[in-house]
Each structure stands twice: as structure tokens, then as C-alpha cells.
Amino acid sequence: MITPNETxxxxxxxxxEAAVQLYLSGADGEAGALVGARVAGYPxxxxxxxxxxxxxxxxxxxxxxxxxxxxxxxxxxIKRFQKLASATQTPLIAAAFDPPLALVRSLIRSGAHxxxxxxxxxxxxxxxxxxxxxxxxARSSSAASGHAKLVTVIKSVGGVGAxxxxxxxxxxxxxxxxxxxxxxxxxxxxxxxxDAAFQLGIKPSLTxxxxxxxxxxxxxxxxxxxxxxxxxxxxxxxxxxxMMPLEALTSDQIIEIVDIAKREFGTVFLDLPTxxxxxxxxxLARSDVVMLVTEMSVASLHRARRQLELIRQQELxxxxxxIIVNRQEKGLFKTIxxxxxxxxxxxxxxxxxxxxxxxxxxxxxxxxxIAEVKRKSAVGRDIDLLEAGIAGALGLxx
Numbered sequence: 001m002i003t004p005n006e007t008x009x010x011x012x013x014x015x016x017e018a019a020v021q022l023y024l025s026g027a028d029g030e031a032g033a034l035v036g037a038r039v040a041g042y043p044x045x046x047x048x049x050x051x052x053x054x055x056x057x058x059x060x061x062x063x064x065x066x067x068x069x070x071x072x073x074x075x076x077x078i079k080r081f082q083k084l085a086s087a088t089q090t091p092l093i094a095a096a097f098d099p100p101l102a103l104v105r106s107l108i109r110s111g112a113h114x115x116x117x118x119x120x121x122x123x124x125x126x127x128x129x130x131x132x133x134x135x136x137x138a139r140s141s142s143a144a145s146g147h148a149k150l151v152t153v154i155k156s157v158g159g160v161g162a163x164x165x166x167x168x169x170x171x172x173x174x175x176x177x178x179x180x181x182x183x184x185x186x187x188x189x190x191x192x193x194x195d196a197a198f199q200l201g202i203k204p205s206l207t208x209x210x211x212x213x214x215x216x217x218x219x220x221x222x223x224x225x226x227x228x229x230x231x232x233x234x235x236x237x238x239x240x241x242x243m244m245p246l247e248a249l250t251s252d253q254i255i256e257i258v259d260i261a262k263r264e265f266g267t268v269f270l271d272l273p274t275x276x277x278x279x280x281x282x283x284l285a286r287s288d289v290v291m292l293v294t295e296m297s298v299a300s301l302h303r304a305r306r307q308l309e310l311i312r313q314q315e316l317x318x319x320x321x322x323i324i325v326n327r328q329e330k331g332l333f334k335t336i337x338x339x340x341x342x343x344x345x346x347x348x349x350x351x352x353x354x355x356x357x358x359x360x361x362x363x364x365x366x367x368x369x370i371a372e373v374k375r376k377s378a379v380g381r382d383i384d385l386l387e388a389g390i391a392g393a394l395g396l397x398x
Contacts, residue, residue, distance in 0.1 A: 018064035019045045020129065022120075023055055024095070025069055034120060040129035051077035057087040061216045062252060065091040065132050067125070069118065072096055072103050085111030088216045091132045095120060147182065148262035149394045152270045152287040156294035156304035161326045163190070163271055164364055165293060165353060165383070167199045170269045171369055172387045174234035176398060177267065185227065185235040185265035187258065189280070190273045191246065194239025197228065201367015202236060204228040209240035211257050212249065218257060220264045232369065235265055246273060251282040258283060267394060281314060289393050290321045296328060296336040301344045308345060320393060322350035324386065329355050351386045354378035 020042045022034070034044050042064045049055070051071045060066045068084065071077040085092050094107045094115045104115045114128040155162040166186070174184040188194035188208065197204050206226040211218050227235040261268045270287075272280045284290060290311075294304040304323070311319060323345060325338075341349055356379040363370045370380045388398045 018062060019043045021060055021063045021066045022046045023049060023066065023068045024118075024120075025049065025051050034122065034125070037122070039122065039125050040133045042129065042133070052080060054080060055084055057084060057216050060084070060088055060090045062256075063090050064136065065093060065113070065129060067093045067095050067116070067120070070094045070096045070099070070103070070107065072099055078103070078106070081107065081112070082110040089219065090216070093128055147266045147394070147396070149267045149288045150258065150262060150270065150283070150286060151267065151289045151291065151390060151394070152272060152284055153291045153293060154272050154284070154307060155274050156292065156300045156307060158193070158274045160293050160295050160300055161360075162293035163188075163194070163196050164199055164360055165324070165326055166269060166271055166291075167196055168360075168363065168370055168383050169387055169390070171200065171230055171232035171234050172383060173267070173269075173391065174230070175232045175369075176387070176391070177396075178233035180396075182267075183233070183235060183265040184267045184269070185237065185261050186269040186271070187237040187261060188239040188271050189254070189283075190271055191240055191244040191249065192273060193243075194271060194273075196271055197236055197238035199364045199367070200230050200234070200236060202228045202230055202238075204236065204238040207238045207240050208257075209242070209244060211237070212244075212253060215253075218260060220260055223257070223260050223264055230367075237261070246275065246277045246280075249277075249279050251279040254279045255282060255286070258286075267396075276310065284311070284319070285314070285316055287319065289390060290319050291324050291390075292321055293324045293326050294341075295326055296341065298336070301336075301341060305345055308347070321347075322389075322393075323347060325349050325352045327355040327357075328352040351382065351389060353382045353386070 020039060022044055024046065026048065034046070037044050051069050051074055055068070068081050069077070070081050081092070081094055091113045092111060094112045095118050096103065096115065097118045099115055099117070107115050113132060116124050116128050153162055153166045170184065170186045177184045186196060188196040191208065211223065211226055214222060227237050229235055258268060258270070270283060272283065292304060292307060294300045308321070311317070311321065325341060338349055356377055359370055359374050359377050359379055362373045366373070370377060370383065374380065391398045
């Protein structure tokens, strides 16, 4: 179930605590005393390196801030700072011995949040970091006060119609959100077989692969530029056009993209791949609602039970997991009853979706809501009930 080259415990629910990364050529004086200390609420991490050594932007991504030593007499160190500032969104502070005013102005124009004197002083650093801390706190509070929610869809097994169900649910949800002045987004994270864009009838020019390639440059503007909007108002980030290895993505990378999407759009739907990997487990653990889609077949229910067992083994019992039975057959000839499902899974069915292949297929082929194919249908009514239930779980009125 989990990618073989990863351990089952290397996924995480939250990012590690952000630190202030110090890149200095030496640890003399106050710099040595700051190692292991906390300034402006952040732990300090000291990295000793020559002032001309290149700093990989990925090393500093995710830090609260970076303090980079600059030598006024070494142009290469100044160039290093300028290149790093253009390659990362992490706030940078330049540090130098007796920096001339012209250098200070040049560094500020290059993207430095501040310039502090060396050797480092605790009070000086606190003063320099305080505005960065306040900005990060305000941004976090703003995101928390908004309606930022995550709905994750997992499948008992491939082929249960989870993507088709999610696509129809998401466009119904987005239409209701648009009426309320809010937005919604669907991210297709099935990086090998995802076809949500196809099922929605849209042709994206950019995909998830472009966000991954952008690395630390991803922000709200780039993420919005990568989305393709469905007529319902749903913003879609499509799966890569070419197959991508699951292990090519990292938890830090994907969590950052999803967090930005939540800040930008509010409610975000995720279509996860069938096979588990550390980054998909990390996203599952952060979800507000999890939809486990299965069918009334022995094989599908067996796999659904294994999915629930995996969730239990990872100590994620507190997750709000909704069991969705898709393509439910009604009539005298069905061989498995809802009672059989409850017995097999050890929990109640949350929603059932009627089996109406002709209507669903026509909606997929046209990329439109089921109601546009057939105004009144059993499958349409079931999806409306599901949408209202998910909205209610997220605290949204319908």
C-alpha cells in the first residue's frame, strides 16, 4: 500500500517548527552564544560556510527567515545574496561587518528585509525579526479566520468511479459556493492516472507538474494561473500530462501547494492516488473530511476495510471518514446488502450513490453537471444529498 522505498512513519501531519537559519562564516562572539537560542519566538540554526559558498534555496525553504552574511569587500558574496533573494520566498536578512550605507540600500533593493551588523547581537536580531514574525502571524491568522477546509477522496480500489463522483460533487459544491461569494478548488493528485480535467471537459494549459517545477516560487498568483476554471466556478489543478513517479513528490512540496490553495480558494478537494505514499498520508492526516469511496462488491469492500485499517494503524482514528457506496444497485437481484457492508467495514454507510451509468457517462463526455443531462435522476439526487452533507460537515449552510 505504501511506496516501498519509504517508511510508514516518515509522513507527518504538520510541518516541522520553522527556524531562523543563520549562514555565517564563523561562530565567534555573540553568534556562538545564539546557537540553540530562540529569537522572536523562533529557534536558531547555525550553518557555517564561506561567504561565497552557494546556498541551495531548497535548504532555506520553509524557514521562518534566513540571516545571510555578506562581505562588503567580496562582490561574490553580494551576488550570492542577490541570487538567493530572487530564488526563494523565505524572508532574508543580510548581516555584515560595518556595512556602508550604499551597500545597505543595495541589499534592501535586492530583497533584504533588513541589514544587521556583525557580530550578531540578540537584541538587534530580535528587532529585525519582529516584523517578519508579525507578518507571518497575521497571515496565519487570516488563513485560520477564513473558510480554509480540506476534503480528501480515497478509493477502496481503482475503478470504483471515485473521480467521476468527486468531479460531479465538486462542480455542484462550487456552484453553491459561487452563489455565496466563495470559491472552491479541486486538485488532481493522481499523478499517474488522474483524469479529473478530462471528466470535467476542460483542457488545462498548465498542470500540477508546473507547480512542482516552480519549487519555492509557488505563490497565490502562480497557483491561480495554473488553475483552469470550469463553468460551474470550480477551479481545477489538473494532474500532470505525463506520468510522474509518486516518489518524485515530497510532503513539504505538496503540503505547501495545498496550503496555498486553501488560502486562495477556501475549500479544496483532493483526489489522491490509489497507492499510498508519505505525502498522501500527510495530506490525509490534515483533512477535515475524508470520503472513502467503495462499491458493493466483495473485492471492493475487502480493500475498503484495509484502507480503514491503515488509517487506524497510523493513529488517525479521529479523522471524519465518510463511507460512500457508489453505483448502488437497487432491486431484488443485488447480492450484498447495506447490512453486509456495515458488518464488513465495522461502521455505517454515510451515503449511497445510485448506479445510472448512461446519465453519468453522458455528463462526463460533455463535462457538465448531471442535472444538465437529466434534470431529475436518482444519481443526481444522491449527489445533491452528498454535497449538502459535506457542506454541513464543513460548517457551510445550504
